[in-house]
Amino acid sequence: MILKSVSIDCVIFGFDGNSLKVLLSKQNPEAVLKQLSEQEDFNDIKELYDDHPSFVDPKVWNVFGAHIPADKDLDEFARDLLYMATGMNDVFLKQFHCFGNVDRVPNNRVLTIGYYALINPSHYIIRKSIELNDLKWFNLNSLPKLSFDHGQIIKKALEHLRHEVRYQPIGFHLLPDKFTLTEFQTLYEVILDKKMDTRNFRKKIAKMELLIDSNQKQQNVSHRAAKLYQFDEHIYHRLKEEGLKFRIE
Amino acid sequence: MILKSVSIDCVIFGFDGNSLKVLLSKQNPEAVLKQLSEQEDFNDIKELYDDHPSFVDPKVWNVFGAHIPADKDLDEFARDLLYMATGMNDVFLKQFHCFGNVDRVPNNRVLTIGYYALINPSHYIIRKSIELNDLKWFNLNSLPKLSFDHGQIIKKALEHLRHEVRYQPIGFHLLPDKFTLTEFQTLYEVILDKKMDTRNFRKKIAKMELLIDSNQKQQNVSHRAAKLYQFDEHIYHRLKEEGLKFRIE
DNA sequence: TCAAAAGTGTTTTGTCTACACCCATGC
DNA sequence: GCATGGGTGTAGACAAAACACTTTTGA
Numbered sequence: 225m226i227l228k229s230v231s232i233d234c235v236i237f238g239f240d241g242n243s244l245k246v247l248l249s250k251q252n253p254e255a256v257l258k259q260l261s262e263q264e265d266f267n268d269i270k271e272l273y274d275d276h277p278s279f280v281d282p283k284v285w286n287v288f289g290a291h292i293p294a295d296k297d298l299d300e301f302a303r304d305l306l307y308m309a310t311g312m313n314d315v316f317l318k319q320f321h322c323f324g325n326v327d328r329v330p331n332n333r334v335l336t337i338g339y340y341a342l343i344n345p346s347h348y349i350i351r352k353s354i355e356l357n358d359l360k361w362f363n364l365n366s367l368p369k370l371s372f373d374h375g376q377i378i379k380k381a382l383e384h385l386r387h388e389v390r391y392q393p394i395g396f397h398l399l400p401d402k403f404t405l406t407e408f409q410t411l412y413e414v415i416l417d418k419k420m421d422t423r424n425f426r427k428k429i430a431k432m433e434l435l436i437d438s439n440q441k442q443q444n445v446s447h448r449a450a451k452l453y454q455f456d457e458h459i460y461h462r463l464k465e466e467g468l469k470f471r472i473e
Numbered sequence: 474m475i476l477k478s479v480s481i482d483c484v485i486f487g488f489d490g491n492s493l494k495v496l497l498s499k500q501n502p503e504a505v506l507k508q509l510s511e512q513e514d515f516n517d518i519k520e521l522y523d524d525h526p527s528f529v530d531p532k533v534w535n536v537f538g539a540h541i542p543a544d545k546d547l548d549e550f551a552r553d554l555l556y557m558a559t560g561m562n563d564v565f566l567k568q569f570h571c572f573g574n575v576d577r578v579p580n581n582r583v584l585t586i587g588y589y590a591l592i593n594p595s596h597y598i599i600r601k602s603i604e605l606n607d608l609k610w611f612n613l614n615s616l617p618k619l620s621f622d623h624g625q626i627i628k629k630a631l632e633h634l635r636h637e638v639r640y641q642p643i644g645f646h647l648l649p650d651k652f653t654l655t656e657f658q659t660l661y662e663v664i665l666d667k668k669m670d671t672r673n674f675r676k677k678i679a680k681m682e683l684l685i686d687s688n689q690k691q692q693n694v695s696h697r698a699a700k701l702y703q704f705d706e707h708i709y710h711r712l713k714e715e716g717l718k719f720r721i722e
Numbered sequence: 723t724c725a726a727a728a729g730t731g732t733t734t735t736g737t738c739t740a741c742a743c744c745c746a747t748g749c
Numbered sequence: 750g751c752a753t754g755g756g757t758g759t760a761g762a763c764a765a766a767a768c769a770c771t772t773t774t775g776a
Contacts, residue, residue: 298573324547448746697773
């Protein structure tokens, strides 16, 4: 049993070192319908898919989403979705907004609860399941044709990310375990869309005492190798209790 | 037609000059059922009310909430709810979180989308409708017995308010049209639960150039009368375009 | 004239900004 | 030895924090 009038959409952000991307999918209508037809309430729910843009127009891409099973907690199901899409657990995932205009889905009344996830693409395992025809990272300034209000959902997710990243140290989730300060700065420059001063940025980070020096350096780079740092959850939690003043802007 | 599996709950905050309060209601089961029975899908929806705590236990209070009609936009219906509760339009209203654990409502799967509203109790007109047995402001540190997860909903609304109020000039919505700087400061002290220095606070506010001097003073106070200020939406919007740097903490 | 709250300035401390050069490494 | 990005310090401007007394008003 699923809830016909509520779905979850999960905007998956990734950072490849240069730009912020979003992971989108194309569904395979036959496979989706086949899978759904195994459910007892198939007759009830199939109408939800009749007019689905991505079943009608093969050019249309989607944010990962699905209707919520009646027996799944919201956050739990968002995690399941994310696992289906990326094969990853332990991902930063955050609910950001519920979209509920009457006309957001033609012919059906469906609210959708938006989550965004931050993942590091290098951890990411392609899990192109049978229900998906395609799965691809898109640059945020060159998005393809999208289903329903998925464009708005992505836009709003990005706004939330932009806000959140300034006050909470969540940017780390987009980076590899070990990263250089330049990568870290580039990430912030990309998300906040502004250039920052290297010296000032580093001073700020240093003062927070949020990173640990891994005592390693980059390998195989044709220039001076940069130190690799790690973000440590323990340090973060300790600082949080002491009233962490994290702010980058 | 209503959506059986989704409701809205609207946490209404008010400030009386001394403390932050929340407006709660007690429902009148007979009147609610009578009103519902006029709807075509009554048989479908009455089960939603069978075990409602406030129908079973007369001591239980509620955040204002209702199931969403199929033909109402989410934000629009949140406004309707607020109007039903307070008789006010033009109220600051913000969606903050969707609560969706399986067990949040016993025997039914109901998600609820949380909104919070900021109102100035002096504008507030009691509209104790027939469906309500009682309607009352409660102090946040002495809440009564509440339905379902309404305690958590209020707590989370308060967290969001606390965050929001620091970066956006929304505190004004809790004050009368004309207010003194002391009232303004007290409001922030109450919401953020910390004492602030009067001189520094006033300097900060003055620098923002967000308030206009109404050229009026308090009347009938047994001490030096304070100047009354106004918050002006126009100024706010102009400053916002210029990149308003509002921060109080 | 007293009580009660309004209103105001200065100093110190810390944070933010702007800015330019040397360092290490691979080719 | 050169190209490439890594890494560092200082001075000036600005904002935040700490702190105490005078003013106005009504009773």
